[in-house]
Each structure stands twice: as C-alpha cells, then as structure tokens.
Amino acid sequence: MSAPAASADAVIEIRGLNTRFGDAVVHDDVNLAIRKGEIFALVGASGCGKSTLLRETIALQQPASGSIRVFGVEVVGLSDEGALPLRRRWGVMFERGALFSALTVAENVGMVLHEHTTLGQGLIDEIAAVKIALTGLPASAGPKYPNALSGGMRKRAALARAIALDPELLLLDEPTAGLDPLSASGIDDLVRQLRDALGLTIMMVTHDLDLLWRAADRVAVLGEGRVLGTGTMTELSASGQGLIREYFHGPRGRPAREQAWNRK
Numbered sequence: 001m002s003a004p005a006a007s008a009d010a011v012i013e014i015r016g017l018n019t020r021f022g023d024a025v026v027h028d029d030v031n032l033a034i035r036k037g038e039i040f041a042l043v044g045a046s047g048c049g050k051s052t053l054l055r056e057t058i059a060l061q062q063p064a065s066g067s068i069r070v071f072g073v074e075v076v077g078l079s080d081e082g083a084l085p086l087r088r089r090w091g092v093m094f095e096r097g098a099l100f101s102a103l104t105v106a107e108n109v110g111m112v113l114h115e116h117t118t119l120g121q122g123l124i125d126e127i128a129a130v131k132i133a134l135t136g137l138p139a140s141a142g143p144k145y146p147n148a149l150s151g152g153m154r155k156r157a158a159l160a161r162a163i164a165l166d167p168e169l170l171l172l173d174e175p176t177a178g179l180d181p182l183s184a185s186g187i188d189d190l191v192r193q194l195r196d197a198l199g200l201t202i203m204m205v206t207h208d209l210d211l212l213w214r215a216a217d218r219v220a221v222l223g224e225g226r227v228l229g230t231g232t233m234t235e236l237s238a239s240g241q242g243l244i245r246e247y248f249h250g251p252r253g254r255p256a257r258e259q260a261w262n263r264k
Helices: 050-057 080-087 105-116 119-132 151-162 181-198 210-215 233-237 241-250 253-263
Strands: 010-019 024-037 039-043 067-070 090-091 169-173 199-206 217-225 224-233
Touching: 010 050, 024 050, 024 067, 024 199, 024 224, 039 050, 039 210, 050 169, 050 199, 067 080, 080 224, 090 151, 105 119, 105 151, 105 233, 119 151, 119 181, 151 169, 151 181, 169 181, 169 253, 181 199, 199 217, 217 241, 224 233, 224 253, 233 241
Parallel strands: 039 199, 039 217, 090 169, 169 199
Antiparallel strands: 010 024, 010 067, 217 224
C-alpha cells in the first residue's frame, strides 16, 4: 500500500514501517495517518501487530525500519530523554490498566502529576478528583485500592490516570477487554464523551466490534503484516476484500452491525 499523502492535521503519521521478531514479519511497509480530533481504531486478528504498533508509536518499542511521527516529531530511534516532552502530551491506557496495586485510585492519578509537574500535594489531590469524576467514577472511588474495584471501574481509573496531564493524544489498548456487556457499553460512551469534552485525538486497539460501531470515526484493518483497508465502519463492512469481509461479517460481526444500524 502506498503511503498516504502528508496531512497538515495529522497527529500521527506512520510511513514505510517494518517490524521483525527474528524471522517473523509483523509489519511490512505499514502506512497510516491519524487526524487531529478523530477516534481511530486498529483491528485485526490476534498477533497481527496492533499492540506492537501502539507501543512503537509511544516509543516503548523500536521497529526494524520506517518512520513514526507524532506531533511532527520522529519517534523512531528517540531516546527516553528525548521522548519525555512528547510523553507529557499523550496519555496511555494499557490493556490491563497497569494500575499500581499498592496505591489508591487517587494516588495512581496523582503519581503522574508528581512525576511531571512541580504542583503541591493539595492541588494534585484536587486535579486527581476532577479526573476521576470525568471518567464517571464516584468520589468514593478515590481512596479505594484497585483490587476493591470492579473491572469496569478499574478501566475508568486507568483512563483517569491517562488524562491526568490534559493530553492532546490518548492511546487505548483494548479498553473494553474482559468487561461484561453493560460495563463495556459504558466505556464505549465514555471514550466519545472524553474526545468531545477534552478535544482529544484517540488511537485505540480493540477487538470489540460494538465499540467500533459506537465510537470509531475511522478504522484500519491489519493483517498479513500490512494495512488491508482503512475507512469508516460502514465502508469497511461493505468491503469485498476477503479478510476484511470475514472480520466484519462473521458470527460476532453481524449482531454488532445490526445493532448499530438499529440505533440510526
């Protein structure tokens, strides 16, 4: 696939990306552009390189070759010190939340502020309370430890930590994984609400077809080491490409599509 044309409003631009693990090819000339203000999702079969691409985007992992520019800055080959200014501009929610079990929810959120700002404890506590409220958690969740929360509440707490520094870019790795349908639906709505309220650009990795239909503006399907297609859910669900059609018209895809159409 040829590289997309450069876009003045692109927050993330990925060009000619190649990733190898030994002899295994994970990415083979991957090209993507994610626009400011959109919710962009990466989908595909397990092992297709979705989470690897997310980690490469935030400079936690290096590709074999190619370019990833975030806010116009090349992150491939960037040192931890060089990445620090960028890390203040993005927030990340990892698949399992990655909350510190020995810290309360408020302390987990406040830890980011301690690390990246010189704010006093009182102001940090106030900001943490605001972020917790923004994710729909009650104030009573702040002094609780993660193991005292339900799965859905832990996801929300991880989101509160991810937005602690008022990021411009939010990256979500499987935000609804392991949740019951009701809790997952709440996260679907929250993702779009946060984008609209905070003016975020969101890049997410997900297997959740309901989340894709409810929240994603555009979706890229990864497979065979490359981008098989990019578009809206309506566009991709109408695709005749074999792997894309299989993904969106399988036994799990049909009910999600029908529910989305019924909501229109």
